[in-house]
Structures are given as C-alpha cells and as structure tokens.
Amino acid sequence: MKLSDQEKRLLNGEEGDIKALAMSYLVKLGNAFDGEEMVDILYAHMSSGSALRDGEIDYLDELAAKGAQVLVPTSSEVIPVDLMNPEVISAPSELVAEHRRLLSIQQKMGIVSTYTCVPFTQGFVPPAGSYIASMETAAIIYFNSILGAKTNRCGYFVLYAALTGKYPKIGYLLDENRKGSHLVSVEAELRTPTDYGAVGFYVGSIVGSGVPVFKGITQPRQEDLMQLGAALATSGTVAIYHLPGITPETPTLESAFKDRRPPETIRVTPKEIEKTLAQLHTAKSPFVDFVFLGCPQYTVDQVRRVAALLDGKKVHRDTTLWIGTNRMAFAMAERMGYHEIIRKAGGVLVCDMCPMLSFLRLDALTKRGKKGPYFQTMLTDSPKQAKYAHSTMGCEIIVDRVDRCVEAAVSGKWEG
Amino acid sequence: MNHAVHIQCKGILPGKAKGRALVMRDPISFQGEIDEEGTIVVWGHPHAGESVAGKVLIYPEAKGSSGGCMMLRLLAKRGKKPAAIVNTRNLDPNLVEGAILADVPMVCFPKENVYDIFSSGDLVEVNGDTGVLTKIEE
Numbered sequence: 001m002k003l004s005d006q007e008k009r010l011l012n013g014e015e016g017d018i019k020a021l022a023m024s025y026l027v028k029l030g031n032a033f034d035g036e037e038m039v040d041i042l043y044a045h046m047s048s049g050s051a052l053r054d055g056e057i058d059y060l061d062e063l064a065a066k067g068a069q070v071l072v073p074t075s076s077e078v079i080p081v082d083l084m085n086p087e088v089i090s091a092p093s094e095l096v097a098e099h100r101r102l103l104s105i106q107q108k109m110g111i112v113s114t115y116t117c118v119p120f121t122q123g124f125v126p127p128a129g130s131y132i133a134s135m136e137t138a139a140i141i142y143f144n145s146i147l148g149a150k151t152n153r154c155g156y157f158v159l160y161a162a163l164t165g166k167y168p169k170i171g172y173l174l175d176e177n178r179k180g181s182h183l184v185s186v187e188a189e190l191r192t193p194t195d196y197g198a199v200g201f202y203v204g205s206i207v208g209s210g211v212p213v214f215k216g217i218t219q220p221r222q223e224d225l226m227q228l229g230a231a232l233a234t235s236g237t238v239a240i241y242h243l244p245g246i247t248p249e250t251p252t253l254e255s256a257f258k259d260r261r262p263p264e265t266i267r268v269t270p271k272e273i274e275k276t277l278a279q280l281h282t283a284k285s286p287f288v289d290f291v292f293l294g295c296p297q298y299t300v301d302q303v304r305r306v307a308a309l310l311d312g313k314k315v316h317r318d319t320t321l322w323i324g325t326n327r328m329a330f331a332m333a334e335r336m337g338y339h340e341i342i343r344k345a346g347g348v349l350v351c352d353m354c355p356m357l358s359f360l361r362l363d364a365l366t367k368r369g370k371k372g373p374y375f376q377t378m379l380t381d382s383p384k385q386a387k388y389a390h391s392t393m394g395c396e397i398i399v400d401r402v403d404r405c406v407e408a409a410v411s412g413k414w415e416g
Numbered sequence: 417m418n419h420a421v422h423i424q425c426k427g428i429l430p431g432k433a434k435g436r437a438l439v440m441r442d443p444i445s446f447q448g449e450i451d452e453e454g455t456i457v458v459w460g461h462p463h464a465g466e467s468v469a470g471k472v473l474i475y476p477e478a479k480g481s482s483g484g485c486m487m488l489r490l491l492a493k494r495g496k497k498p499a500a501i502v503n504t505r506n507l508d509p510n511l512v513e514g515a516i517l518a519d520v521p522m523v524c525f526p527k528e529n530v531y532d533i534f535s536s537g538d539l540v541e542v543n544g545d546t547g548v549l550t551k552i553e554e
Contacts, residue, residue, distance in 0.1 A: 025516060032428045032512050032522070047483070053452075053490045135482040135510075155485030155510040156517060171509050208443060209477055209506040237443065237479040237508060282459075356448065357483070363452045388448040388481070391457050 001030045001168065002037050010164055018068045022160035029157060030168025039169045041072055043126045044162035045119050045134040046111065047155065048076040050357065051098035052364050057105070060159075064108045070162040074111045075119040077136050078297075080358040082350050083115075084330075089322070089350060092359055092368060111162070115352035116326040118226060118296045120147060123328075128248035131173055133161035137233035138226065138296045138384065144172060144240035146225050148248030153239050172239050178249070180242050182207045183262035186216035188270045192401045193227035193302075194381045196220065198273040200231030201280070201383040206266055209237040213256040217243055226296045227382065234384040280386045283377045283396035286416060287318070290375035290395065291409040292355055293402060294324025295385035300332040302402075303349065307338035309406040315346035316412030320375070322350045347409070356388040363392075379414055381405050419553035424527045427547035428507065431521035434552075435499030437538040438463065438471040441531060445480025446487040446514065454496035463536070469496040472540040474530055477506035488514030500542035502549060504530060523547050 003011065011027065013020035030038065049056035079099050081091040106113045114122055117136050120143065126132045128148030134140050135154050143149045152171040154161065161167045171177055184203050190196050203212050212232070220228070220243070232238040241247075242256035250256045293306060306323055315321045323342060325333070330351050333339045339349050355378075358364070362372040373394035380386050386397045398414050408414040440463060444450070449458045454469040469491070478484060488511070491497040501515055503524040515522045521544030534540065534551060541550040 028429075028516050029509065029512060032516070033507065033509065047486060050486075053486060054493060056486070137480070137482050140482065153482050153508055153510040155482045155513045156489060157485075157509075157513045208479070209508070234480055237477060237506070391459060392448050392451075 001027055001035055004038070007038050007166060010166070018063060018066055019164050022163040023166065025157060025160045026164065026166055026168055030170060033168065033170035035168035035170040037169050038166045039131045039173060040165055041131045041133050041161055041167050043124060043130070043132040044070065044072050044074040044158050045124065045136060045139055046074055046076055046158040046162055047135050048079050048106070048115060049102060050080055051095050051102070052080050052359070052361070057098055057102045060102065060105050060109070064105045068109055068163060070110045071165040072162055073124065074162045075114040075116065075122070075124045076106060076111050078115050078117055078354045078357060079352050080364070082352045084351055088348055095359055114326065116297055117354065118142070118326070121299055121329070122326060131167065133158045133167045138230035140239055141229035141233050141241065142226060144178070145229060145242065145247055153237070178240055179211060179258050179260050180213035180256035180262060181210035181260070182212045182264070182266055184212045184214045184266045184268060186214060186268045188268060188273055190217070190224065193223045194399065194401045195273055196224040197227040197231040197383040198276040199268050200228040201235045202268060202272050202276040203266060204232040204234060204236030204238050207236055207238060211240055211242065212238065213242040213244070213253065213262065215244070215253060223299055223302055230296050230382065230384040234387050276383070277399050280383055280397055280399045282390060283398045285377060286414045287412060288377045288379040288398065288408050288414050289319055290378045291319060291321045291405050292324065292378055292380045292385060293405055294322070294350070295354065295380065295382035298323055298325045298329065300329040303329055303333045303338050304336065306402065306406060307341040309403060310345040310347060311341050313345050313410045315409050319409050319412045321347040321409040323347060324350050324354060327351050356385060356392045361392045362394045379405050379408050421533060421551040423530060423533065423549045425502065425523035425547045425549050426525045427544050428512065428524050429515050429520065429522040430544045431519065432541065432543050433472065433500040433521050434539065434541045435470050435472045437534050437536055437540045438466065438468060438473050439531065439534050439536045440473070440475040442475070443477050443479035444475055445478065445484055446511070447481035447483035449480065450487065452490060452494065454491050467496070468498045471498050472500045472502065472542055473498045474502040474504070474534055476504050478503070478508035478511035482510045485510050485514030485517065488520070489517040492518035492520070500544070502526065502530065502542065523549055
C-alpha cells in the first residue's frame with residue numbers, strides 16, 4: 001500500500017500511539033484487499049460498543065483515558081437499552097449504568113451519542129461523492145445508494161477510521177465495484193414501507209452481495225428507501241443499489257451498469273411480496289404479546305402517523321407496543337404532542353435501542369440467569385427486525401403493514 | 417504416503433491453522449445467526465446447533481449485519497473463534513475486520529470447486545500466507 005508522508009507519520013507513531021495502532025489496523029485491512037492507497041474520510045458512523053459484549057466499553061475507556069479523539073464528525077450506533085426511560089422498558093440497571101459510562105466516554109472522545117441506525121435523519125448527511133466510513137448495514141446502503149457518499153460495509157474499524165480520518169480505498173470506495181450486477185423490475189404498487197421491505201428482502205436473497213438496479217419504483221419516500229435498503233442488507237449483503245434518477249451517480253438505467261450487461265431481470269410482482277412476508281411468518285397463534293415498530297428507527301413523520309392511528313385507543317393489556325426512534329425525532333414528537341397520544345394509549349416511544357441488539361436477546365437473558373424468550377410473538381412492520389428477532393430473541397414472528405400492526409396492538413390479536 | 421489435497425486460494429490474512437471443516441453452501445452472518453458461544457442459531461439452517469469454534473469455515477461469503485465483525489472479535493475473546501475462514505465467492509471488509517481483530521487466518525477465491533472436494537468434518541489446514549488450503553487424509 002502506498003502511504004502519503006502524513007500517513008507514514010501516523011503509522012510510525014509520530015502523532016501518538018493510538019493513531020499508530022489505528023493506522024496499523026487500517027493498513028492490514030487495505031493489504032487484505034490489495035488496496036493501493038488511503039483516502040481521507042469526512043464522516044464516520046461507528047459502533048457504540050455494547051455492554052453485552054465483554055470488554056468493548058472498557059476498550060473505549062482506555063483509549064479515551066489516553067486522550068483519543070475522533071478527527072471527523074462521528075455519530076454512533078444503537079445500544080442495548082433506552083437511557084432516557086429505562087424503567088418503562090424494565091431495562092436491567094447494571095446495563096443502564098454501563099451505558100451511561102459509555103456516554104461520558106464518547107463525550108470525551110468527541111463522538112456524538114446519537115444511538116441511531118439512521119444518522120442521516122439527524123443531520124449527518126455527507127455529500128454525494130464523499131468518502132465516509134460507516135457501520136450499520138441499514139445506514140451503509142442508504143449512504144451509498146441514496147446520498148451517493150461512498151462507504152464500505154465497515155464494522156469495528158470505523159473507530160480506527162474516525163481516530164485517523166483515513167480508510168483504505170477498497171471495495172465500494174472504488175467505482176468499478178459500484179456497478180450494477182442485476183436488473184430488478186418492480187411490477188407491483190408499493191403502498192407502504194413494509195412493501196418496500198418485502199421487495200428488498202426478496203431481492204437481497206437472490207443477489208447476495210450483488211448490486212441490484214431497480215426499475216419501476218417511482219417517487220419513493222425516505223422511509224420507503226430506509227426499509228428497502230435495510231431488507232436488502234439483511235437477506236443479502238447488498239451495500240449499494242441503484243435507483244436511476246435518484247441515486248446521484250446514476251442518472252439513467254444504462255449508466256447503472258456502465259459497460260456491463262445485466263445477466264437477467266428479476267421480476268417482483270405482488271405475488272413475490274406476499275410470499276416473502278409469508279415466509280417470514282413463523283407464528284402459529286394470532287395473539288401477539290409484542291408489537292415493534294421502528295426498524296429502522298422511525299422518522300418523526302412515522303411517529304406522527306402511529307400517533308394518529310392510536311389516538312383515543314388503548315393498547316391491549318396483554319400486548320406491549322414499542323415504537324423505536326431516535327432522540328431528535330423524540331424531541332419533536334414530544335413538542336408536537338405525538339408522544340403524549342402514544343403514552344396515553346399505553347404505547348412506548350423507545351429511543352437509543354433496538355430489540356434484536358438489546359437485553360431482550362436470548363444470550364443476554366441467559367447471562368442474567370433468566371429464561372427466554374422474553375416475548376412469545378413479535379408483530380413488526382420490518383422484515384429486517386423479523387429475521388433477526390426470530391434468531392436472537394427467539395420469538396415467533398408476524399410481519400405486516402403499520403396500520404395492521406397498530407390494530408393488533410389494540411386488539412391483542414393479528415387478524416391475518 | 418501423503419494423500420493430502422492442496423488447493424490454491426488467494427491469501428487474505430496471514431497465519432496457519434488446522435481444524436475440522438464446516439462447509440456451508442450459503443452465506444452466513446456472524447451477527448444474529450451465530451451466538452456468543454459460537455453456535456449457529458438460525459432456525460432451519462442445515463448446521464443449526466453446530467459450533468463454529470475451532471472449525472475451518474468454508475462458505476461463499478459473509479452476509480447481513482455489520483455487527484458481524486464485533487461478534488467475531490467477541491468469539492475470539494471467549495475462546496470460541498473459528499480456526500480459519502475460507503470464502504469462496506466474495507470478500508467482505510466487515511468480516512475481514514473481524515478476522516483481523518480475532519487473529520483468524522483467511523483465504524478466499526479457491527481455484528477449484530471446494531464444495532465438491534471438502535465435506536464437513538474433514539481435517540483441513542489453511543495457510544493464509546501462501547493461500548494454500550489443504551485437505552489432510554487421515
């Protein structure tokens with residue numbers, strides 16, 4: 001790998017041991033991919049570190065104690081608990097304490113404690129063409145495909161990228177790897193984000209790590225695209241897709257493929273959408289004790305819509321309704337009275353956390369000597385949450401559109 | 417007499433490791449599909465309930481959540497990491513990050529169809545420096 005003089009200084013430890021360590025990891029990664037050079041990144045979205053995984057918070061604490069500071073704007077990923085209202089969701093107090101400690105560590109290091117999977121809804125909007133380093137597949141795919149910023153499927157190394165402002169120019173930072181590989185023809189009316197999620201889940205399972213190019217999607221909303229991307233990156237490893245006319249680097253269908261011819265057209269009709277949702281459905285009983293909305297975290301407008309659906313109603317006594325969002329949307333929901341409506345109905349507007357990464361995981365429960373699953377049956381509007389919650393939380397799953405989810409939260413029963 | 421089968425791959429992360437092969441035809445995600453003990457927890461997966469600990473994992477490519485690299489790092493801390501990883505179709509930076517942190521040798525893109533040659537349970541050696549994948553006859 002060719003390094004600039006400044007990068008060599010970082011690697012040689014002339015700017016401190018932490019940057020040298022970070023640089024050495026980034027060079028190893030670059031070499032594994034035959035990377036030729038490093039690029040300067042201008043933004044990072046990093047894993048917060050989870051108290052459920054031993055040593056992660058301690059490691060950041062050590063770095064912070066040595067004066068480690070991020071060099072680029074850095075947001076951070078969801079954590080296993082809601083720090084604002086931990087008692088409402090019965091979050092274990094030791095986990096809450098550990099994550100309050102993490103928050104102060106992040107403050108020291110210059111990391112913004114967004115605890116979000118969708119940082120681009122909260123002011124972190126890197127311009128098209130810029131190099132960034134992001135973890136969280138739902139964010140990665142949105143950055144690449146909708147905003148046109150360039151990121152790999154990064155993981156823990158975002159920390160090292162943020163500490164140095166560098167990342168090896170490999171993978172999806174190279175234009176040749178961003179070319180379309182599959183043509184997808186959507187021949188169905190997509191009415192809700194869940195329909196987009198089903199399309200993404202179906203296509204992701206076919207294309208794997210490919211780069212799908214969609215035709216037949218018109219005027220999608222931000223929430224639709226969040227769901228489409230999250231699902232593509234769950235059933236597959238898709239890091240970028242093209243929506244000609246929307247994806248900044250892709251003005252036309254032809255330009256998505258550059259010199260490459262698409263091998264075949266994947267058709268998505270209403271049949272594939274319903275089949276995909278049915279395949280995710282594992283529950284034998286229609287009674288739902290957990291309704292989870294907000295994967296990816298709901299925007300304030302989605303919170304508004306749920307509040308409107310819930311207004312004047314009561315969540316069933318045997319059912320728990322959580323709506324996952326972030327602090328910025330929460331603040332606005334508070335201001336607009338949406339939170340009050342949801343609270344009065346018996347629903348919970350949850351921040352910071354995500355069920356499948358939370359204290360509700362089977363392995364987290366086992367560690368505390370508790371038997372899982374915590375919830376028997378989860379109804380959600382998100383194929384991503386459905387897929388992961390089934391294996392990590394051990395609950396049976398039903399996926400349906402948001403209005404049906406809210407109805408079931410009120411009646412306690414999904415009307416299939 | 418040496419009946420070992422050697423297959424040339426691309427060396428990705430250095431180091432030598434030996435272990436029993438776990439051959440999977442489909443991509444797998446370390447986050448959400450493998451638990452903290454290294455057990456495959458995908459319901460209905462052909463290898464559900466089996467452990468990746470100490471195994472040479474042979475599979476097409478990583479998939480799913482970018483939390484996978486953290487899970488691999490955690491498995492290493494808990495002594496449950498795989499011995500080595502062989503990816504046949506694609507190389508995912510996220511997985512490579514995890515393998516660097518977990519110090520797991522890695523090779524990819526074997527020159528032959530390993531799914532015809534290797535079965536789960538075979539004794540396998542991976543040399544991440546030379547990229548050679550060896551099936552050891554017992």
